[in-house]
Amino acid sequence: MTTTNLSLPETGSLRAGPFDLGYRIEGSGTPLLVVGSAVYYPRTFSDRLRQRIKLHFIDHCGFAPAHAAYTLDDIGFDVVLGDIERMRRHLGLDRFAILGHSGHGYMALEYAKRHPQNVSHVIMVGTGPSHSADHMALADSRWGEMATPERKAIFDHAMAAFGADIAARPEERFKSLLIRLGAKSWHLPAFDAAPLWRDVTVNNPVFDHLWREVFRDIDIRDGLHRLAMPVLLALGQCDYLVAPAETWDAYRRNFPDLTVRMFERSGHTPQLEESDLFDETLLAFLAR
Known part of the structure; x- marks a missing residue:
């Protein structure tokens, strides 16, 4: 589950408030904007896809270096969506597909609602309907019922070390948590995701606000009637x-055009875990 770059990428940054948002452009073909980290996400997509798709990886403020102190007003959901639009203009994208993985799926979907004239397709990968208490309780119940004893033992062993991670690197708490959650994240429960996170900037307050508050309360049905473009939802069978x-x-009935695809040998990141099938699925969807 590794990738290498086919050619030298185009990289740069855009000043947005107190943050320097990075971007990385790779491949050729149909333009696809990938919201999240311009360092982490290029490591999760295949070289094959880069032969057909021009991938525009962009940071949001959760992954961007800050050149000044910031407050909650600088990291709100509306600010993040505005930064995506600012980056779109900076990169000269007129019409493109947009992809968001995990919580970034909400960013991709909400951006498409606000700027439908710019978006041809929406792809949400490893995204739940919300992070509400009810939805998270259902995730926990499924874990308790479906996870094997081996997977649970690997999880318990990893989480026992999480406290030491925080003590050693409190500024990387969110990153350390996602690495330690590997048994809930990957089809292979012992998969080590640490190399994917190497040199990735993480701003904990952004994730605390968005993932624990905004995505807890979000109702994605709001504004779905404005979507004319198709939406692909890619889910992993082993995503807990x-x-x-x-x-x-x-x-489902609130989406004008929704395709749901389950990846049986994937957890939270099917674009890496089942890259051949994911590429085939994505390319077919974009060709519609």
């Missing part, structure tokens, strides 16, 4: 981080 796939059933 988000609500179970069946929780999406209550939302």
